[in-house]
Amino acid sequence: xxxxxxxxxxxxxxxxxxxxxxxxxxxxxxxxxxxxxxxxxxxxxxxxxxxxxxxxxxxxxxxxxxxxxxxxxxxxxxxxxxxxxxxxxxxxxxxxxxxxxxxxxxxxxxxxxxxxxxxxxxxxxxxxxxxxxxxxxxxxxxxxxxxxxxxxxxxxxxxxxxxxxxxxxxxxxxxxxxxxxxxxxxxxxxxxxxxxxxxxxxxxxxxxxxxxxxxxxxxxxxxxxxxxxxxxxxxxxxxxxxxxxxxxxxxxxxxxxxxxxxxxxxxxxxxxxxxxxxxxxxxxxxxxxxxxxxxxxxxxxxxxxxxxxxxxxxx
Numbered sequence: 275x276x277x278x279x280x281x282x283x284x285x286x287x288x289x290x291x292x293x294x295x296x297x298x299x300x301x302x303x304x305x306x307x308x309x310x311x312x313x314x315x316x317x318x319x320x321x322x323x324x325x326x327x328x329x330x331x332x333x334x335x336x337x338x339x340x341x342x343x344x345x346x347x348x349x350x351x352x353x354x355x356x357x358x359x360x361x362x363x364x365x366x367x368x369x370x371x372x373x374x375x376x377x378x379x380x381x382x383x384x385x386x387x388x389x390x391x392x393x394x395x396x397x398x399x400x401x402x403x404x405x406x407x408x409x410x411x412x413x414x415x416x417x418x419x420x421x422x423x424x425x426x427x428x429x430x431x432x433x434x435x436x437x438x439x440x441x442x443x444x445x446x447x448x449x450x451x452x453x454x455x456x457x458x459x460x461x462x463x464x465x466x467x468x469x470x471x472x473x474x475x476x477x478x479x480x481x482x483x484x485x486x487x488x489x490x491x492x493x494x495x496x497x498x499x500x501x502x503x504x505x506x507x508x509x510x511x512x513x514x515x516x517x518x519x520x521x522x523x524x525x526x527x528x529x530x531x532x533x534x535x536x537x538x539x540x541x542x543x544x545x546x547x548x549x550x551x552x553x554x555x556x557x558x559x560x561x562x563x564x565x566x567x568x569x570x571x572x573x574x575x576x577x578x579x580x581x582x583x584x585x586x587x588x589x
Contacts, residue, residue, distance in 0.1 A: 275318055279340060282311035286347055289354065297356040309351045316344050331380040331451070336443060339450040342380065345372040346457045353464060360475045363468050370461045377458055382451070390462060407459055414456040421449040 285308045294301040319325070324338050331339070349369035355362040374391050377383050383391070390403065425445050 275315060275322075275341070276337065278311060278315055282308060282315060282347070283340075285311070286350065290350075296354065302355070302357070305351055305354060309348065312344055312347050312351070315341065316348075319344065327379070329380075331382060334380075336447045336450070339447065340453070342376060342382075342454060343373070343457055345369045345376065346461065349373065349461075349464070353468070360472065360479070363472055363475070367465060367468050370465050374458065374461060377454065382454055383458065387458060387462075407462070411456065411459045414452055414459065418449065418452050418456065421445055421452065425449065 285304070289301075289304050289308060292301065292304070294304070319338075319341050324341060325334070346369070349366045349372075352362045352366035352369060374383070378388065378391075386403075386406075428442050428445070
């Protein structure tokens with residue numbers, strides 16, 4: 275996994291600095307190739323069960339920590355695709371949401387980041403949030419640069435073998451965690467850009483369909499930036515599914531599922547009642563089943579009319 279991960283991340287860096295047109299076949303080929311590498315990595319991580327739902331970040335081996343960012347990298351690739359733009363932007367937001375949820379499961383989000391993932395700030399609070407994010411992004415960039423230089427210096431003077439497995443390897447762990455925190459900050463920024471672009475794409479589609487008059491742009495909304503709802507409160511499930519190639523966000527939380535299950539138990543609804551309904555349908559459509567059930571009902575009726583011991587006249 276390690277060499278493939280290095281190849282994929284290096285190729286992503288080249289894509290992000292590429293001067294190729296976003297809609298060119300060459301650029302699309304690069305995206306496809308890089309996406310395949312990350313998807314393959316995700317599949318391997320999932321098959322090897324490198325992450326467990328009962329682990330924290332402290333339980334992870336240093337070499338496996340970077341794989342937490344695989345959904346984030348897949349989101350960046352989706353976001354760069356120009357064809358079928360709206361579809362890929364929605365896919366990108368799903369992957370970003372996956373990344374944020376996994377970070378929360380590993381307790382890597384701050385209290386402010388959790389709040390930000392659940393609800394978008396407005397007004398003065400929003401401006402303060404942007405200033406704080408810019409400062410945090412700058413500090414993390416400087417910290418990452420410092421850790422990289424420190425690691426390179428140790429390796430250059432003592433060699434790779436002396437570095438790996440030593441106390442100084444903690445530098446690498448700190449570097450990976452700083453990179454994840456940097457990715458979290460960028461995730462919120464990218465999601466806001468996606469949410470600003472999607473309404474414009476929808477408006478353009480409406481124009482093409484003739485649903486909207488070109489001279490009449492859509493009226494401004496009371497809240498032009500819809501709330502970001504990346505985080506959902508289901509820490510355990512997401513880690514088990516995070517690295518599947520086409521992750522889809524669950525539609526309800528554990529609490530919601532439990533509430534619905536309780537309601538079904540009280541009202542008699544749910545899967546069991548649906549199964550009974552299905553059985554009655556199959557009963558009508560299968561002659562052999564009809565005959566068997568008819569004989570069973572006749573036997574039950576006879577037993578009711580002739581209780582056990584009723585034919586015994588000796589006494």
